[in-house]
Amino acid sequence: MLPRPIRILIGINVAVFLADFLTRGNYLFTWMALDPLLVTHGHYQYWRLLTYMFAHDYSGFIHILFNMLTLWMFGTPVAHEMGEGKFWRFYLFSGLFAGLCSLAFYAFTGNNAVIVGASGAIFALMFAFARFFPNSQILLFFIFPVSAKYAVLIIGAIELLLITSNDHIAHVAHLGGALFAWLYLRWDDGEGGLLDGLQRWRTRRRWKKVQRETERTREAMEDIDPILEKIARQGIQSLTRDEREKLDRASALKRSQRTPSSF
Numbered sequence: 001m002l003p004r005p006i007r008i009l010i011g012i013n014v015a016v017f018l019a020d021f022l023t024r025g026n027y028l029f030t031w032m033a034l035d036p037l038l039v040t041h042g043h044y045q046y047w048r049l050l051t052y053m054f055a056h057d058y059s060g061f062i063h064i065l066f067n068m069l070t071l072w073m074f075g076t077p078v079a080h081e082m083g084e085g086k087f088w089r090f091y092l093f094s095g096l097f098a099g100l101c102s103l104a105f106y107a108f109t110g111n112n113a114v115i116v117g118a119s120g121a122i123f124a125l126m127f128a129f130a131r132f133f134p135n136s137q138i139l140l141f142f143i144f145p146v147s148a149k150y151a152v153l154i155i156g157a158i159e160l161l162l163i164t165s166n167d168h169i170a171h172v173a174h175l176g177g178a179l180f181a182w183l184y185l186r187w188d189d190g191e192g193g194l195l196d197g198l199q200r201w202r203t204r205r206r207w208k209k210v211q212r213e214t215e216r217t218r219e220a221m222e223d224i225d226p227i228l229e230k231i232a233r234q235g236i237q238s239l240t241r242d243e244r245e246k247l248d249r250a251s252a253l254k255r256s257q258r259t260p261s262s263f
Contacts, residue, residue, distance in 0.1 A: 002072070003079035005087050010068050012054055013118060020058035029055050034099050034115040036106045049103070053095035055116040067118045074125040081132045094124030094180040101176030115170045120177035123159075127152050127181035152178070217250070224250045 002010075020029045034052035038045045057063040079087045098120025106113060129136070134149035146154070156178055163171045227243050239247070 003076060003084070003087070005079050005084055005091070006072060006075045009071060009075070009091070009118075013056065013064065013068060013071075016054050017056050017058060017064045020055065025058050029058060029116070032116070034102065036103055036112050036114075039103060040107065049096055049099040050092065052099055052116050053118045053121055056118075057116060063117060067122055070122050071118065071125070074122065074129040077133060078125050078128045082128075090124065090128065090181075090184060091121050094177045094184070095121035097180040098124070098173040098176035101179070102170055102173045105172040113168075113170075115173060117170065117173075119170060120173035123155075123174045123177035124181040124184075126155070127178050128185060131181075131185050221250060 016028055016032070019027065032048065032051035032055040034048045035045075037043070039048055056067065075087075075091075078090075082090060095118065099115070102115050102120075105111075130148040130152040134147065136148045137145045138148050138151040140146045140151050140154065156175065159171045159174045159178075162169070163175065165171070223246050227239065227247055230238060230243070
């Protein structure tokens with residue numbers, strides 16, 4: 001049985017395609033497609049950075065058919081491997097990242113091409129599949145059997161070579177999805193992926209800060225012990241200006257450590 005996220009994604013994509021096919025794209029397509037001019041230039045229609053991945057070229061069936069086939073092929077094992085919640089985060093954020101990459105590239109080059117399709121997120125799934133099942137055989141171009149870990153590198157290189165071609169294919173979105181997959185899985189050590197990886201990085205930074213503060217306090221207290229002994233013998237009025245400054249710095253360090261740190 002197909003994992004629930006794959007069933008939902010295929011259902012949404014097919015439903016949107018049929019609606020666009022029947023209405024010739026006069027409703028959902030115009031609202032969902034990623035049009036750079038409508039995201040920027042004072043329109044601020046930021047939802048298109050997510051909705052574009054659920055719309056497809058309604059003039060024929062090849063685009064939607066190929067994307068849903070690859071979603072089924074690569075998404076099914078990846079969804080089983082990741083689990084539902086993690087898969088949803090991975091899929092949606094990879095599509096969002098791919099859209100942002102396309103938007104930035106087209107803004108830089110002055111190309112106002114309208115982008116639709118799930119290909120960016122699907123490329124991320126392909127790279128995730130290669131990570132989880134590197135030695136699985138893929139029929140590259142439906143002809144050559146190649147290990148997944150090599151197939152995605154070949155496909156990525158081809159996309160990079162075609163990035164400036166005028167073939168009406170969103171190569172930048174494909175590369176953006178692949179890049180997101182690499183970044184996400186680079187952080188993934190089996191404990192939740194990129195978001196948990198960022199949280200662990202923040203925790204390590206805070207812990208190192210606490211360690212530095214503790215070390216400074218320890219060093220300061222080493223200087224303070226003779227001063228405290230002097231106060232006990234001769235009174236606080238006997239302290240020099242330098243000794244008073246050391247005592248004040250140590251007191252400030254101790255007060256700062258009373259503020260609890262959250263992890």
